[in-house]
Amino acid sequence: MTDLAARAAAVGLNRVWQDADGRQHVVADAVLDAILATLDTETGERTFVSADVGAPIVLPDTPDGAAELELEDGTRRVLQLTAGRLEPIAAPGYHRLSIDGRGIDIAIAPPRCISLPPGRFWGPAVQIPALRDARGTDFGDLGTLADAARAFAAAGADALAISPTHALFPADASRFSPYAPSSRLFHHALLADPTLAGVSPEAGTSPALIDWTHALPSRLALLRQAFDAAMPDVRQQIAGLRRERPALEAQARFDALHAHFFARGGARGWQDWPTPYHDPAGPSVARFAAEHDADVAFYAFLQWLAEDSLAAAQGAARDAGMRIGLIADLAVGMDAGGAQAWSRRDDVLTGLSIGAPPDPLGPQGQNWGITALSPFAMRRTGFDAFIRTVRATLCHAGGIRIDHALGLKRLWVIPDGGNAADGAYLSMPFDDLLHILAIESHRAGAVVIGEDLGTVPPGFRDTMKARNIHGMRVLPFERDDTGGFTDPAGWDRCAVAMTGTHDTATLAGWWAGRDITWAHKLKRSDGDEGAERVRRIGERKKLWIAATEAGVASGPMPNDPAPAVDAALALTATAACPLVIVPAEDLIGLEEQPNLPGTTDEHPNWRRRLPDTTAALLARPEVARRTALLAESRSA
Known part of the structure; x- marks a missing residue:
């Protein structure tokens, strides 16, 4: 073993890795050297050990x-x-x-995370901003979510999976992706329900696509008016929280500083600020906070309001009869220029971004442009940042879905400025993280779901199952060696069954070939479009055959997506999995998906609204038929 390989192995950097097709790859020496140069591998004197009861x-x-x-x-x-x-x-x-x-x-x-309640359940998955309510606002917020929870509960749902609520950048309306947060320790301030602050948002045009450049500044201004008019007791409460919670004060200071410098030159992250403000504990930051106390207090107020709004949404779900309620989403990382990386810089992998290696679905690999918690920092701090992150996500939820749960075991790290393929796997303290998840699962009374899709390490799913962390069985991906769809009755019981995710084509879109249209429109496919559509017909036949053999479809294969959506939903509902999660887009039969991975402005990611209020959508005959089917099949 060379000296470089030995140094890499000593810190958990894997020189050899295996792709989804079983082929082995060797990381180039230059890549290993570049990654090693960025890693702070110091673990300090503090020791951390984890074990089972x-x-x-x-x-x-x-x-x-x-x-x-x-x-x-x-x-x-x-x-x-x-x-x-x-x-x-x-x-x-x-x-x-x-x-x-x-x-x-x-x-x-405890040896395992908590289990789902006895029985079989279903629930929708929603993008919070996509929701509509009677107020006709420019985007859905946590108040809209509470209304949606009541409506879905009335339709028989016991869970409601939601998009991440992590803190974004309130002053920058271009930063609206829920998976590139400023911090995972706090919440998206502008999703707060304004009515809890005594104000009602003005009714907007409620377009099919959210205009974030208008909607976010408008909501920020409205909430500032509410804060400025707040009663003295509210201001005193916020002042007390700022004193008692140093992390809240750091978040509020960051948001105020970011707004200040963004307005003066478009600074995207703290690295663009003048150097004296890079130190959150430095005199320049303290002086700024004193001189702009009202601004800092406003951003602390927003966090207080967002947390109350989230609690109200979970309360609405449980009060309406949901046995699980909200299933929160934990993004895999955070923006290196955001509040968490600024206030807790030693916690993150500086100089590296995370992503995924090349695979059949992404031949060039993926660079997500975000960073993550450092395994070395976690060990030297007693895993403080990870514990805080999980608690912040679970504070008002009955479950948690861990995005890219493979990152609990290893992360594909890429030197800043490098291509996605120029990365390597960095081992994470898997056992310790699983022990912490079990502790926090029991404390919050929350079930744990892990996204186990992609290049899955050998034995990973078995380990997750042993810890009662539910995997995800997504209909389009569950195939046999011939490409046929497997019988959901044989799917893993320690998993949730899904018809799709926010990153996949909707059922109707897949049936109509909408994903093929987008791929060629954006020049993301080198194949022949006609040939791809012919192949899709063959894929559709396989799905229809699977549904027919399961007894949930009959007759000739339709060309209309609607009967195919019914069949796919009914097929997924037969799964052995205790919980079925169906994206709202599939319940309604929409063709467009919320997000197209690998795109930014080319596709309207995270901008699509649902076509009506939740109650009105659930009253549509075809949607009512699907929710009744789910409720009946899951109660059988």
Whole structure:
């Protein structure tokens, strides 16, 4: 092994990797060298160990003898360490062990995340801004979500999967992708329900596509008016929260600074600010906060309002009878120029972005243009940032969907400025992260779903299943060796069944070949369009055959997408999985998808609205028929 390869292996950087087709690839030395040059691999003196409740705890290179354990509740007791093993601990939680003056953080986890309630359920998946309500606003907010939750509950849904609510950049209306957040520790301030602040948003034109450049500044101005008119007791409450929660104060300061510098030159991230403002604890930032106290207080107010709005939406879902309620979405990373990377810079992978290697669906690979938590930083800080991130996502939810859950085990990291293919896999502290998820799952009473799609490492799904983390079985991807659709009755029970995701063609769009049209319109396909449409007819036949054999379709294959949507929904509803999640676009039978991966302005990503209010859509005969089918089949 060369010195370079040895250094890479020592920090968990994989020189050899296997693609989705089983082919092995070797990372170029230049790529390994570039990644190693950016990594801060220091783990410091702090030690972190995780284990299951009742299992022995391995502490290598630790002398035998007595150790003092301080449980999370403050209880202290003495344990014995023998041959590098500590006797089991029965109490789950985050504890502290002292051995000869050395402190060790110990996370003791239940063996599995919590289970879904007994029975079989269904729920829709929605993009929050796409929702409409009677107010006719420019985009859906958390108040709209509460209305939607009530309507879906009345239609028999027990869960409602939502798009990420992570904090974005309130002053920059061009930053509206929910998967490139400023911070995952706080919420999208402009999704807050204005009515909770005593104001009603003005009715807009409610177009089919959201005009973010108008909608976000308009909402920001409205909420500023609400803050300026707030009663003294509200202002006192915000002032108290700022004192009590340093992380909230840092977020509010970032948002105020970002608005200030963005208005003066379009600075996109903190790296574009004058150097004295790069240090969140520096005198320049403190002076700015004092001189612009009202602005900082306003952004803290927005976070307070957003959290109350999210709590109200989950309350509406549960009060309406949903057994699970909201399933929150945890994005895989954050913008390197955002609040989290500014206020907690040592937590992230500086100089690297994350993505995916080349695969059949993306021959050039994917560079998502975001960064992620550093495995070395997590170890040296007792996984503080990860714990805070999970808690922020689960604060008002009955479940969590982890975007790109493969990143719990390894991340495809790319040096800044490099191509997506010029990356390598960096190992993550998988076992520790799974233990933390189990602890937080039980504390929040929330189920855990992991997006296990793409280039899946060997054994990954088995490990997730053992921890009761549900995978995703998405109808278009569940095929046998001949390309035929597999019988959903045989799908993994420790998974959720889905007809699609926000990144895939809708059922109606796939049947009509809308995805093929987009691929050629945007010159994203080198193939012959006519030949691709002929192949799609063959694919449609396979789906119709699967639905017919399952007894949910009959007769000749239709050309009209509507009967095909019915059949695909009914087929997915037969899955062995306890929960079926159906994108709202599939319930309604829409052809356009919310997001087209690999595009920015070429396709109206994250801008599409649903065609009517949730209640009105659910009252449509074809939609009512589909929700009745789902409710009946899942209760059987």
